[in-house]
Amino acid sequence: MTDKLLEISKIKKERVQAGLKRRRNKESRFRSYGIASILMAFAFLLVMITVIVFKGHTAFYTTEIRLDVQLDAETLGLKEGEVDPQVLGQGSYRKALRNALREVIPVDGRKDKRELYRFISNGAEYDLRDTVINNPELIGTTYSYWAQAGDNFNQFNKGNIRRDIPETSRQFKDKHIGWFDRIVEDDRVRTVFNKHFFTNGDSRDPELAGIWGATVGSFYTLLVTLALSFPIGVAAAIYLEEFAPRNRATELIEININNLAAVPSIVFGLLGLAVFLNVADLPRSAPLVGGLVLTLMTLPTIIISSRAAIKAVPPSVRDAALGVGASKMQMVLHHVLPLAMPGMLTGTIIGMAQALGETAPLIMIGMVAFIVDVPGGPLDAATALPVQIYLWADSPEKGFIENTSGAIMVLLAFLAFMNAVAVILRKRLERRW
Structure with a gap:
């Protein structure tokens, strides 16, 4: 009788231990599932942030082109000795910038000129105008001016437009790449912090648009x-x-x-x-x-x-x-x-x-x-x-x-x-x- 009771007690104990083991295994699996879910969510978040940073960090810097701009009164359409800020603000600074750019890359034909002029941002002339208004003594001199580059030039310099893809698949053509390389060889390109991104409002031009x-x-x-x-x-x-x-x-x-x-x-x-x-x-x-x-x-x-x-x-x-x-x-x-x-x-x-x-x-x-x-x-x-x-x-x-x-x-x-x-x-x- 005693042996039978001991055997029954042993069987119950084994069942209890087996049940505890199953419960511990279930708890362990549940804990593992929770940890795996957290790690997966963290991995997705990390991938998302990495992609955003990889694509967006280039917005915080921009490209500039150094041009030797002739700021003579005749080119700007001003009178000699003019210092009135309102009159200086009406000068033809776009013409001066384009003349300086053609000195670096001589081109003929309206189409080539139009494509070359896109190397400079539309906002460059206004920055040059403000510089001259604040420093009227620059009139009559050759000013070494760092002009903000246009969008395609800027993106190509940053590597967002690759030169190893077919020409038909990119807006920056082989001809433009040749011009770009000549400007780089003359040490006229630099990359600087993009202050416009943090100080400007919206714009039709990406290089001028800001938040x-x-x-x-x-x-x-x-x-x-x-x-x-x-x-x-x-x-x-x-x-x-x-x-x-x-x-x-x-x-x-x-x-x-x-x-x-x-x-x-x-x-x-x-x-x-x-x-x-x-x-x-x-x-x-x-x-x-x-x-x-x-x-x-x-x-x-x-x-x-x-x-x-x-x-x-x-x-x-x-x-x-x-x-x-x-x-x-x-x-x-x-x-x-x-x-x-x-x-x-x-x-x-x-x-x-x-x-x-x-x-x-x-x-x-x-x-x-x-x-x-x-x-x-x-x-x-x-x-x-x-x-x-x-x-x-x-x-x-x-x-x-x-x-x-x-x-x-x-x-x-x-x-x-x-x-x-x-x-x-x-x-x-x-x-x-």
Whole structure:
């Protein structure tokens, strides 16, 4: 009898051990699947960032060509001794640059001249004009001027147009490559930091196009969004969490807020088009309208995060404040709100980061327009950084391809910075109970 009981006990023990082993194996496999998923996601992210950096890093530098420009009054169409800035600004600087370029590469025929002139950017004459206006003593001299190269010359120098592919497959023909090589042999080509990319607005010429106009437009749009969404969102969260009665109306409001957080962003763009533009008659393509639309989109995120932060404050804080004679409003404003503010700020910054990367709602209200000038205020016509990326991505020129990737890098840097600020604020301001 004893032997039989021992045998039964041994069998049960073996079954238990086998079951534990199977459970450990399942846990190990599940852990392995999780680690593999994280590594795969990280690998995809790394590949995406690598591709963007590989294609976009060339946008941060550009090519210049050194030309010996004859700045005599006759070539510029000016009077001798003229120093008036307004008159100097009307000089024929394009002619002077083209003459200097033909001195380096002598060509005949209108077609060859036209193709040679494309080696210089359209913006070079304006830079030369500003230089002469600031330094009128250059009139009558031969000025060694570094002119910004045109798009094809610039892309070929960067290696984005390869010389080993068939001539029919590239815009930079063999004849142009020969001219390029002659200019390089004369030590007239250099690569410099592309300041235009960070200081200019949009342009039809890729080498002149920049993100500054779109960046300022995004700044004004986010400024309007923050000024409206933060106080409204915090006030709504405080009311719903601390003062609103628990009834069917409140439950309906809460359900709608949660549902609005999942509504596609283009729906808010359609709402802004219908209400702010067609009914309120606000200016199209203005950051003010963009800020109003993004406010509607980010309010659910801010309200939900703010309510979660208020709920995280221990009830003992409320009881202690009420116990020493504080009114409910004083309890909320002086005790609950300061303790919940880190979570509210975190949710707000995350909402702003989401708004910074939105494109669809801004397209619907007209911020997709081609805007050259940098906006001077929230009522001026403007575009935003993600919309600018969308516009450039639709352009066929190679220069806009690298500009697109470069702008994406800048946008990702802004998003990473805003999320880092949210994490730092959370860590530094939060309190543990």
